[in-house]
Amino acid sequence: MRGYDAGKKINGRKRHLVVDTLGLILVVVVHAASIQDRDGAKLVLQRLVQGWVRLRLIWADGGYAGQLVQWVKALGRRWTLEIVKRGDDMVGFKVLPKRWIVERTFGWLGRYRRHSKDYEALTDSSESMIRISMINLMLHRLKPG
Numbered sequence: 001m002r003g004y005d006a007g008k009k010i011n012g013r014k015r016h017l018v019v020d021t022l023g024l025i026l027v028v029v030v031h032a033a034s035i036q037d038r039d040g041a042k043l044v045l046q047r048l049v050q051g052w053v054r055l056r057l058i059w060a061d062g063g064y065a066g067q068l069v070q071w072v073k074a075l076g077r078r079w080t081l082e083i084v085k086r087g088d089d090m091v092g093f094k095v096l097p098k099r100w101i102v103e104r105t106f107g108w109l110g111r112y113r114r115h116s117k118d119y120e121a122l123t124d125s126s127e128s129m130i131r132i133s134m135i136n137l138m139l140h141r142l143k144p145g
Contacts, residue, residue, distance in 0.1 A: 002118075003034025012118045013126065015106075016044045018058070023105040025134050026052060030126040037063050042071065049075060059084050059098040109133055 002012050010033045018027040029044045041064050048055070058072070058081050065083045072081040084099045109115050112133045120126040 003032030016040045017102055018044055018048055019102050019105050023101050028127050028130050030123040038068050041068055108137055
């Protein structure tokens with residue numbers, strides 16, 4: 001399942017992650033790039049509904065603004081979707097509070113050569129490889145010395 005996102009000029013697939021405040025993955029969804037980001041966020045949040053009952057606050061990028069906030073309220077969970085927006089006076093790149101957590105996780109995943117290109121035939125395989133990479137990362141952090 002591959003696609004083309006004309007807005008971001010991406011060919012292939014997109015990865016959506018929900019991470020905790022430490023940057024560890026809670027949910028991962030890989031889908032065709034032709035699916036809009038807001039629709040991809042719905043796929044992620046639908047998987048999040050299956051577990052994670054203690055979750056209350058979800059921070060999201062400005063690209064997810066709009067009707068997604070109301071959609072999350074309509075899910076019937078006690079979740080609050082808070083959009084982390086850039087300031088109007090901001091010029092160039094600035095690290096946004098809370099937003100950098102997921103970007104840092106994408107950076108950690110970028111260290112694994114397997115994620116440099118889309119080698120997997122199935123999206124399930126891509127999701128599994130992301131989970132395996134995070135398991136490897138966590139194991140190396142636990143290793144003494």
